[in-house]
Amino acid sequence: SQKIEQNSEALNIQEGKTATLTCNYTNYSPAYLQWYRQDPGRGPVFLLLIRENEKEKRKERLKVTFDTTLKQSLFHITASQPADSATYLCALEAHGQNFVFGPGTRLSVLP
Amino acid sequence: SQTIHQWPATLVQPVGSPLSLECTVEGTSNPNLYWYRQAAGRGLQLLFYSVGIGQISSEVPQNLSASRPQDRQFILSSKKLLLSDSGFYLCAWSEYRGNSPLHFGNGTRLTVT
Numbered sequence: 001s002q003k004i005e006q007n008s009e010a011l012n013i014q015e016g017k018t019a020t021l022t023c024n025y026t027n028y029s030p031a032y033l034q035w036y037r038q039d040p041g042r043g044p045v046f047l048l049l050i051r052e053n054e055k056e057k058r059k060e061r062l063k064v065t066f067d068t069t070l071k072q073s074l075f076h077i078t079a080s081q082p083a084d085s086a087t088y089l090c091a092l093e094a095h096g097q098n099f100v101f102g103p104g105t106r107l108s109v110l111p
Numbered sequence: 112s113q114t115i116h117q118w119p120a121t122l123v124q125p126v127g128s129p130l131s132l133e134c135t136v137e138g139t140s141n142p143n144l145y146w147y148r149q150a151a152g153r154g155l156q157l158l159f160y161s162v163g164i165g166q167i168s169s170e171v172p173q174n175l176s177a178s179r180p181q182d183r184q185f186i187l188s189s190k191k192l193l194l195s196d197s198g199f200y201l202c203a204w205s206e207y208r209g210n211s212p213l214h215f216g217n218g219t220r221l222t223v224t
Contacts, residue, residue: 004154032210043201043215044155051210089155091213098170099213101147103154 002027004102006090012108013080021075021105023090028100030092033066033073038087038104047088048075080109113138117202117216124223130175130189132219134202137183142204144185145213146177149199161185162207197223 007022023033032051036044050057050066050073057064063076077084087104094100117134124130136142146158157170159177167177174193178186185202200219205211 034212036213041218041220043203043218044213046212046214049210049212091155093210098157098160099145100157101155 002094002100004028004090004092004100006088006102006105008105009103010106010108012110015080015082015109015111017080019077019080019084019107019109021088021090021107023073023075023092023102025071025092025102028071028092028094029068030094032093033064034091034099035062035064035073035075036089036091036101038089044089077107080107082109082111085109113204113214115202115204115214115216117219119219120217121220122222124192124221126194126223127191130187130192130196130221132187132200132202132221134185134187134216135183136185136204139183139204139206141182141207143207143211144179144183145203145205146185146187147201147203147215149201149218151198155201159187192223194223197221 003026005024013019034049035047038044048064050064061078065074085108087106089104090102091099114137144161147155149155161167161179175189202216203213205213
């Protein structure tokens with residue numbers, strides 16, 4: 001069956017460290033994968049998109065990797081700050097123009 | 112710039128009552144439109160999506176329906192709410208191309224009592 005998993009429900013790290021979040025999928029062949037940030041009581045906000053032929057994508061302190069062999073994407077936040085605390089969702093293109101979301105990882109950056 | 116409006120922000124409805132949630136998008140034409148539901152502590156579940164006026168695809172069988180009477184208007188409805196319909200409902204739009212990101216509204220928190 002098709003499945004998307006994110007490594008942990010919650011992740012606590014110290015301010016200034018690098019946060020690494022994992023997204024694994026089974027029985028999908030996405031042409032691209034996206035990462036979103038969701039704050040409590042709000043809709044998700046798009047962060048980054050990476051295509052299947054791209055190994056890595058960067059945007060300021062954010063970095064995303066995409067390994068279609070491992071069926072995995074890693075999302076890194078370097079020099080993390082308390083303001084980075086939120087739930088992070090991966091989403092992959094399922095068929096056509098549909099997106100399927102992972103359950104999310106709640107990141108807490110501790111001062 | 113494009114904006115998405117979703118209302119109401121919160122709603123408390125008794126079991127068996129009807130539901131109508133509305134979503135409108137400004138600043139773009141012919142968007143793809145989506146309704147998602149997020150249960151407490153859970154991921155986003157795609158309920159409906161639409162690639163054009165009157166074109167609705169349902170992803171899960173349920174007590175809900177969707178309509179797109181105008182290009183930038185998407186409505187989620189139910190004739191009789193169930194307790195299990197409680198959740199956080201999110202409308203989203205994307206451009207009509209494969210790798211366009213989703214842009215979400217701020218959601219409606221629905222509690223069925």
